[in-house]
Amino acid sequence: MIGNGMAGVACLENILKLPNDLDITVFGDETYPNYNRIMLSSVLAGEREADNLTINGIDWYQKNRIGLRLGVRITAIDRKKRIIRGDDGSVTEYDKLIIATGSSPVIPAIEGIGKSNVFTFRTLDDTRGMIAAAREGARAVVIGGGILGLEAARGLQLRGCEVTVVQLKDSLMNRQLDATASGHLRDKIEQLGIQVLAGRTAAAIQGDNTATALTFTNGEVIPADIIIIAAGIQPNAWLGRDAGLACNRGIIVNGHMQTSDPRIYALGECTEFNGETWGLIAPLHEQGRVLAAVITGHPTEPFQSSAAAAKLKITGLDVFSAGEYLESEGTGVVKYEDAPLGIYKKLLIRNNRLVGVVLVGDDSDSSRYMNWFRNNTDLLVRRKNLLFPEPVSDRGEVVAEIADAETVCGCLGVTKAQIIQAIHEKGVNSLVRLKETTRASTGCGSCTGTCQSLLKAVAPDFEADGNRVLCQCVPYSDDHLRGMIRTQRLRSVQEVLDIYGDGQGCEVCKPALSYLVDVVWAGDHNEDPSARFINDRVHANIQKDGTFSVIPRIRGGVTSPVQLRKIAEVAEKYNVRMVKITGSQRIDLLGVQKQDLPKIWEDLGMPSGQAYTKGVRMVKTCVGTQFCRFGVKDAIAAGIELEKRFENLYTPHKTKMAVAGCPRNCSEATVKDIGLVGQEGSWQVVVGGAAGKSVRKADLLVTVVSTEEALEAAALFFQYYRENANYLERSYDFVQRLGMEKIRKDTVYAQPPVRKGLLQRLQKAKMLAKDAWLDRYDKSHRGQFVQIEPAGRLQ
Amino acid sequence: MSWVRITGTASFPLRQGRKVVIQEHELAVFNLGNGKYAAVDNACPHRGGPLCDGIVTGDTVVCPLHGWKTDLETGHVVKPDICVRTLRYEVQVEDGMLSIKLPAAASLY
Structure with missing residues (x-):
């Protein structure tokens, strides 16, 4: 072969x-x-x-x-x-x-095409070359507005390039989409921040050995640091x-x-x-x-070409097309369009058979249409609800509608019967294992939903692979939502709920979405207090009687007589009902009235300890080399520095940390989300420990020599957890779900640009993060603490 | 029965609750959006949690203590499935001023 x-x-x-x-x-x-x-x-x-x-x-x-x-x-x-x-x-x-x-790849006749920063997009080596050339702020020009060109454009943009797509024809994906669909696609592409120049023909690439600009036949010139040729294949x-x-x-x-x-x-x-x-x-x-x-000499039906499906693989941007896409004589058209949302669906029908489908903005029904194609289904009885099937309450029903011989995964040709066989005979119970066993859903991925439903309906011990949906109000996984928030540029919880959810949300998804928009935009989002749990609105922990608890930040558990005196004064002045030393080496003032909170923060003059939120709690320390006879590392200095670097940031669930100055581990670093354990000549950085509902010894992330390296390793894991964990997933569940091998590969052992990216995003979030208790100076925030009394008199 | 003028609607941010104290009696007043407001006793029928601090979802509020959900249109608890209710008060807005209809003042004590 x-x-x-x-x-x-x-x-x-x-x-x-x-x-x-x-x-x-x-x-x-x-x-x-x-x-x-x-x-x-x-x-x-x-x-x-x-x-x-x-x-x-x-x-x-x-x-x-x-x-x-x-x-x-x-x-x-x-x-x-x-x-x-x-x-x-x-x-x-x-x-x-x-x-x-x-x-x-088709190489168009463009003068000067052989320069070093001109790429085609076909092989792994091409891709590696593009990744190496892409850098923050580089100007990339993609020649070709088809699927490959758009995917290249988006990929380069996600790597920080300013991207322009040049299209010979007037419309994008003109071999799969009609003009309306193409118009919606163009809007979405431009919303993502990619410039589109249509109806242009590239004439020459300028520059000596390296391209610097692209000239068009109409005389226009645009600067270019990277040029991608995606003008089709032969x-x-x-x-x-x-x-x-x-x-x-x-x-x-x-x-x-x-x-x-x-x-x-x-x-x-x-x-x-x-x-x-x-x-x-x-x-x-x-x-x-x-x-x-x-x-091999076995009997077979001859090959027949059938409608092939094309799917644009840009996260958050659904575009799907199969079969015919233009109206013609004798073809019936069924259409739906929601222009403001950019949703467009078109079915082409001939003799009650589906001959074409175009979906933009929502391709969740694509597998249903592909089945009609493959089976040449007579649609006569379904004509009333081709685009909108009657909602089914039983999800198993959708699965039950598929015949055993029907192809579920069109890319790899896996039928429903084969999937069920794998579940029954090989004990497959998760999508990962289904992929390994049958290869279903390893191609374009558009059948993933159907595979999941099949597993759920058939496998007795179905495991959701962490792709659980957030909740019924917004039925998407955290990962999916992150993608949509980023690509659709959604900056508030309500926008996400309006576009992808039921418009209302609930007490489960609203705080989760609050976290997701915050972390995706690294703090540069539109904060909506109504989507937050009360603790996050008033920056204190609500107690069983409706009063609150106040825990100021005491970094590394190190305080001073001045600070203690101040805390004592505040406790007396506001009749604090209990003063308690917490398990986190901090001091808790309990039984505080909500309206007193801003005044207490002011009098304390200390930053918030974030003890009320899913965020950075504390760094517990031992005295280390500063006093201890056995200490080998300065745990206090390292702990205070660690706390300073991460404080005021939010995390999927609470994050507790500790630094121990020797392997005796007095600060219990091995049962914390992130721990630094000092030993002779090096630090062990451990993650995923817990001593709560469950007790779990942390896993070793890496061993490094200097304190700075240890802090950096902790930062890489911290940001990786922030970006990839599901909301309310503690680090100990997260490390078990992903596995330490993968986590190491994606953090401490990742390529330098990946590590740099994590640290830069952490730095950006840190720059925008502030001590929540400074909200006391924010006029718009004051309403949170007032209780309202009637203006009018009672009669 | 009498209407009591409380304060301007600007004090009630969208989809949030505020505590209103009338002679030591606590109400929770909510802005549900689209010009709709609701007032109930500021005590969850479960263990007296401050409903004014709950998350508003549509026309319901979720108590911050243990997550019981109360329908603000009727005052009925809708989660868990249990037949108890919170007292509800009529609300009206005139010229941006929110008023609440209270039973005879004396009964508030």
Whole structure:
């Protein structure tokens, strides 16, 4: 087999399922084992690691006795001698040959295109090059307003570039969308802050070795530090053409994937069937299945091309298209449009059969429509509610409607029956395991919802993979919401509830959304007190009788006679009912009236200890080298510094910390969310400890030499937890859910730009964070503490 | 029965509650949006929690102590499913001034 891409490997996977005596060798010109090319956009966007793209590693080839030659490009096929020649000088004989060489980017005729900072977006190496070139403030120009171009644009923007998309035609994604849909897409793209220049033709790239600007045929010039070519793909058919196989744009194949030479087969993007070429994954899997049967001598139905679905993979921006997309004679149109929200849905119907679907702004029903396509469903009885099915109260019902033979995952061709079989026979009970076992939902991901519902309905011990939805008012996961808040630029809780929720929210989701908008915008959001729990409105902890408790910040648990005297005076002046030393080395004033709070803060003159909120509580310390005979590290200095760096910030759940000056661990650092444990010559940074409802010993994050390194490691974990944990998820649940290996990889062992990004976002949030008790000077906040008395008299 | 003028509506921020004290009797007054206001006794039927400090969701308020939910239109507790209620008072707004209709003043003591 020539080619080690997704189509070829899908064919191999199918061959392995069938009895055969084939001796297989695979040639790939990239130096990686096969990987999921569809997900390169997610890598560019920073949502996925490049290492996670591998579909089958080297060991898979070894285990299945498949010869693998990587980094070898096949240069010629000699059909008479039945050999192929590689650019390494190798000559390989074949009885049967599969050409799966895929496609290449179309390189438009633009002058000066070979410069160092001009990229195509096709391979892992292209993606790595783009990531290396992208930097904060760089001006990136993407030539091509199709799916790949838009995904590249968004990815570069998320890496800090100022991005312009240049489109030859007047509209974006013009091969999948009609003008209205394209208009909504353009609005959304521009809302994200990406500039769109339509109806322009690029003429020349300026600059010596490095591009500096792009010139258009109309004379316009725009500056550019990075240029991406995403102007479409063309089949890699030249090997077949040189060998004299019948070719048009692609290598021509019949329904059994045979070329004009019966010993040579072809599949994937290099082929042409009935005048069609391909650029989407789903039909390629179908071809792989057919070819596997043919080449191993098993009976099969011939390949038939069917409507392929295209989905834009930009988080928070739903765009989906399949089949026809333009109205034509004899086609019925069913449409829905909510222009202010940018939601647009269009179905094209002929003879009561679905022939096309376009969805912008909401593609949650896409799997339903794809099933109508695949099954050629007669829609006559459904004509009244094509766009809006009657709401079902039983979620299992949706699943029950799918027939066993129906394809759930169109990318990898997995049917409902196969999924149910995996659940019953292999004990699959989570999406992660379903992906491993059946590969369902590992392609474009649009069937994830259906897979989840199936698991939920069928698996007796279903595990939600942490993708729980926040609540019924806004039925999305925390991760999903973070994406939507960021990409849709939502800066207040009410906006999220109005657009994605029921408009009201509840006591569960409102505080959670308050946290999410805060952390996504690093504090630069529109604060809405009505969405906060009372504790966060008055910065004190409500008690069983409606009074409050006040705990000032005493960093590292170190106080002074002056401070103690002041606390004593305040306690007497405001008739504080109890003064108590807390377990966190702090002092609690209990039984305070709400209206006295601002005055008490003023009299104390100390910052808030955040003891009432999901935020940074304290850093407990031992005396360390400052007094202790056994101390090996200055726990007090390190603890106070740690507290200063994180104080006033909010976290998904409360965050308690401690620093111990020696492994005796007197400050109990190993049962804190973040702990620093000093030992001779180094610090251990531990995370995920707990001594509450459950007791858990913290896991070691990293061991480092200097205090500064220890503080930095703590900061990396702290910000990572802030950005990735579900609301109300304590660090000890978080580390168990993700696993320390992943956490280390994403924090202390991450690439320098990733680490820098975490620290920069922490720094930004820290700059905007302030001592909550300074709200006493904020006039608009005073209303929180008043009690109102009637203006009029009682009669 | 009599109407008592309380204060300007500006003192009642959107979707929040405020404590109103009338001769030592505590009411919780809420701005529910769209010009709608509601007043109930400032004591959750569960354990007397201050309803004025609860989170408002639609036309209900969630007590800050243990999460009991009271419908401000009727005064009935809607979560948990239990048949108790908080006293409700009629509210009107005229020229930006919010008034509450109280039973005979004496009964407040």
